[in-house]
Amino acid sequence: MKGEERRAFLLKSLQEAHGPLTGSDLASMSGVSRQVIVQDIALLRGQGVDITATRSGYALPSSFDGGEVRLVKVRHAPEQAEEEMLAVVNLGGALLDVAVNHRAYGKLTATLDVRSRRDVARFMEDIRSGKSSPLCAVTSGYHFHHIAAYGPDASCVLDEIEKVLGEKGFLAEMLPYEVGQI
Known part of the structure; x- marks a missing residue:
């Protein structure tokens, strides 16, 4: 999975989640390391995506709705x-x-x-x-x-x-x- 495709997948996964997803879970789902996920999250945030880092993992505000x-x-x-x-x-x-x-x-x-x-x-x-x-x-x-x-x-x-x-x-x-x- 290339970078843009992976970030789109991460965003879709966070949107569909009913709560936070850990960096390790996202890495496993994407077939990359947790460090790559951390970098992807930073890039998504840089594009204006409101991703919250919680004790339980990453989440979008809508996952608390x-x-x-x-x-x-x-x-x-x-x-x-x-x-x-x-x-x-x-x-x-x-x-x-x-x-x-x-x-x-x-x-x-x-x-x-x-x-x-x-x-x-x-x-x-x-x-x-x-x-x-x-x-x-x-x-x-x-x-x-x-x-x-x-x-x-x-x-x-x-x-x-x-x-x-x-x-x-x-x-x-x-x-x-x-x-x-x-």
Whole structure:
């Protein structure tokens, strides 16, 4: 497969995916190395294609569509991050991102795409190993998540997630100036 043909194949594969595809998966599907995929993704981005790199692989924004998304504000200690994330995924939700509203730096957002217990375990391993530190560490534990649920009962799932986060003491009140800022 030549370069242009392969990039067209990658784009089509990402468009048809129902979530992120890893570089290794794309390499295997294309018959090239993962490094070639990284270069192809860079070229596609250079052409204006909005490809997101997540912990779970590469995705187009449309691969997150089809569900209901809600913004929640939470606060907890760093050692409670795993409990918070498991509360969301155990009820069938996904944590799409994390954002903080820092007084000096403004809004900082990072893509998470945490959809399963396995994703939570990987994220927590990165934190525990020192590879990363939680973004909420710079805002006394306050942070925001766009959480998503899929299927006909998505709204009920999100309601239940908010209820459980509240019961655990994680849910924080959204301040008037924060609405529409995150």
